[in-house]
Amino acid sequence: MTSVEHILDLRDFIEASPSSFHAAREAGRRLAAAGFTQLDEAAAWPVHGKFFMIRDGAVMAWIVPEDATTTTGFNILGAHTDSPSFKLKPKPTTGRFGWLQAGVEVYGGPLINSWLDRELQFAGRLVDRDGTETLVATGPLLRFPQLAIHLDRAVNDGLKLDKQYQMNPVWGQGDAGQADLLGLLADRAGVDAATIGGYDIIVADTQPGQVFGANNEFFAAGRMDNLTSVHAGLVALIAAADKPAANVIPVLAAFDHEEIGSGSRSGACGPILEDVLTRVSDGLGASVSDRRRAFSNSFCVSADAGHAVHPNYGERHDPANLPVLNGGPLLKINANQRYATDGVGAAVWAGLCEKAGAPYQEFVSNNNVPCGSTIGPLTATRLGIRTLDVGTPLLSMHSARELCGVDDPHHLALITGVFFTAAV
Template sequence: MTSVEHILDLRDYIEASPSSFHAAHEAGRRLEAAGFTRLLESAEWPRHGRHFVIRDGALIAWVTPEDATATTGFNILGAHTDSPSFKLKPKPTTGRFGWLQAGVEVYGGPLLNSWLDRELQLAGRLVDLDGTESLVATGPLLRFPQLAIHLDRAANDGLKLDRQQHMNPVWGQGHPGKEDLLGLLADRAGVDVATIGGYDIVVADTQPGQVFGANNEFFAAGRMDNLTSVHAGLTALINASQATAGTVVPVLAAFDHEEIGSGSRSGACGPILEDILTRVSDGLGASVSDRRRAFANSFCVSADAGHAVHPNYSERHDPANLPVLNGGPLLKINANQRYATDATGAAIWAGLCSAAGAPYQEFVSNNDVPCGSTIGPLTATRLGIRTVDVGTPLLSMHSARELCGVDDPFHLARIAETFFRTAV
C-alpha cells in the first residue's frame, strides 16, 4: 500500500466513523473481514487466535499466537475513538421564532468557531428499553449559523462565542411542541421512538476528507484526532496478523472518552484493557506471577495526534523542535510526564522507526504554553507497562476539520506493523 492508498482508506474510515460507536463498529467490521472473531465479554474465550471486543465506543483487538506462553509480552498500540464535539442533551428539541434548534452540550475542547457555517450531522447510538442498540447517522441536518458582520462589526477583531447562548444549531423550521428531533433520529434508525430509553448522540461534520496542495501533499478531514491513530493501528494489526506465529501478543486498544479525561468503563482510566489482558493471560495458564512477568515484557505505544509547527504562530512552539507535516510521526516528550516517554522508550521507538524505514520527529512544548496529555501516562500508571507517546502531526487540532500530511499516517501504520511483529 502506498501513502496515497493509505490516506484514501483513512478517508473512508473517517467517513464511516462520525461517532466513537461508529468508529468501533467500523473497525470491528474490517477486522471480521480479515478473519478476526468478535467475542462477548460474558462468554468463555478461546486460548489462541485473532479476536476483538467492543465495549460501548471502545474496541480492543489482539492476536494470540499458537506459541504464546504465560509470560509472553503484549505489544499494545493505544489510541482513542472520540473527538471534541457537541453532545445532544435531554429534551433536545428547542427553538424559537419559527426555527427548530437542537440542545447540545459541549464535549471536550472543540475550536468553537470552526464549527460555524458547516453542514453537520447527528450520529451515535440509540438504546431501546430492552437494551438493543441501534447506530444512527443522519447525514447533513444541522448548522451553527454565524451572525452576519453587518450585525457584529467587531467580529473580525475578536469573535467571542457563548457556549450556552450561541452554540445552538438549527435543524429545521417549525415549533418545538410539534416537531421532535428524537423522533427524527428514530425514523432514520428505523426504530420506534416510544421504545427509546437512552441515547448517546454527537454532532459531526459531513464534508468528505480531501487531498489537496501543490503536490497533493495535504489531507483535511474531521476527527483526525484521533482516528489517524486508530486507523493506523487497525491497518497494522490486520497486516501483522497474517503471521502464524510470533514472540509477542499484538494488541490494538482504541479507547473512548479521552477528550474528557478517560474516566469511564470504556476509557483508558477504566478497567477495559486490564480486563482483556488478564483474560488473555488466564487463557494461557498464567499465574499472578506469570502475568506480572508478561507485563514486564510488554510495551505500549500511546498514539495520539500532536502539533506541527504553525507558520503563522511559530512563537507558540519550542524554537529548537519544530516538527513539520510529512516529516514523520512525532515522538512526544514532556518533563512533567504529561507524555509517558522516557529515555528507554525513546530508544525503543527510534529502533522501531529504523526497522520500519520510516522517519520520525521529536515534539516538546514551549515552556510558556501548557502541555496537554494523552492516554499514555494513564496506561503506564494503571498497568506499570513502559509506554511511549507518539502521534501524527496536525494543524488545526480540535477543529471541526483538521489538517495533516499525506505521508505521516502511512509512516505511523508502517511503524505500528513493525512494532506488532517485534519483541522489544
C-alpha cells in the same frame, strides 16, 4: 499499500466513523472481514487466534500466537475513538422565532468557531428500553449559523461565542413545541421513538476528507484526532496476522472518552484493557506472578495526534523542535510526564522507525504553553507497562476539520506493523 492508498483508506474509515460507536463498529467490520472473531464479554474466551471485542465506543483487538506462553509480553498500540464535539442534551428539541433548534452540550475542547457555518449531522447510538442499541447517522441536517458582520461590526476584532446561548444549531423550521428531534433521529435509524430509553448522540461534520496542496501533499478531514491512530493500528494489526512474528501478543486498544479525561468503563482510566490482558493471560494458564512477568515484558505505544509547527504562530512552539507535516510521526516528550516517553522508550521508538524505514520527529512544548496529555501516562500508571507517546502531526487540532500530511499516517502504520511483530 502506498501513502496515497493509505490516506484514501483513512478517508473512507473516517467517513464511516462519525461517532466513537461507529468507529468501533467499523473497526469490528474490518477485523471480521480479515478473519478476526468477535468475542462476547459474558462468554468464555478461546485462547489462540485472532480476536476482538467491542465495549460501547471502544474496541480491543489482539492476536495470540500458538507459541505464546504464560509470560509472553503484550505489544499494545493505544489510541482513542472520540473527538471534541457537541453532545445532544436531554429534552433536545428547542427553538424560537420559527426556528427548530437542538440543545447540545460541549464535549471535550473543540475549536468552537470552526463548527460555524458547516452542514453537520447527528451521529451515535439510540438505546431501546430492552437494551437494544441502534446506530444512527443522519447525514447533513443541522448548522451553527454565524451572525452576519452587518449585525456585529466588531466581529473581526475578536469572536467570543457563548456556549449556552449562541451554540444552538438549527435543523428546521416550525413550532418547537410541536416538533420532535428524537423522533426524527428514530425515524432515520428505523426504530420506534416510543421505545427509546436513552441515547448518546454527538454532532459530526459531513464533508468528505480531501487530498489537496500544490503536490497533493495535504489531507483534511474531521476526527483525525484520533482516527489516524486507530486506523493505523487497525491496518497494522490486520497485516501482522499474515507475518512471522516474535513471541509477542499484539494488541490494538482503541479507547473512548479520551477527550474528556478517559474516566469511563470504555476509557483508559477504566478496566477495559486490563480486563482483556488478564483474560488472555488467564487463558494461557498464567499465575498472578506470571502475569506480572508478562506485563514486565510488555510495551505500550500510546498513539494520539500532535502539533506540527504553525507558520503563523511560530512563537507558540519550542524554537529548537519544530515538526513539520510529512516529516514523520512525532515522538512526544514532556519533562512532567504529561507524555509517558522516557529515554528507554525513545530508544525503542528510534529502533522501530529504523526497522520500518520511516522517519520520525520529536515534539516538546514551549515552556510558556501548557502541555496536553494522552492515554499514555494513564496506561503506564494503571498497569505498570512501559509506555511512550507518539502521534501524527496536525494543524488545526480540535477543529471540526483538521489537517495532516499525506505521508505521516502511512508511516505511523508502517512503524506500528514492525512494533506488532517484534520483541522490544
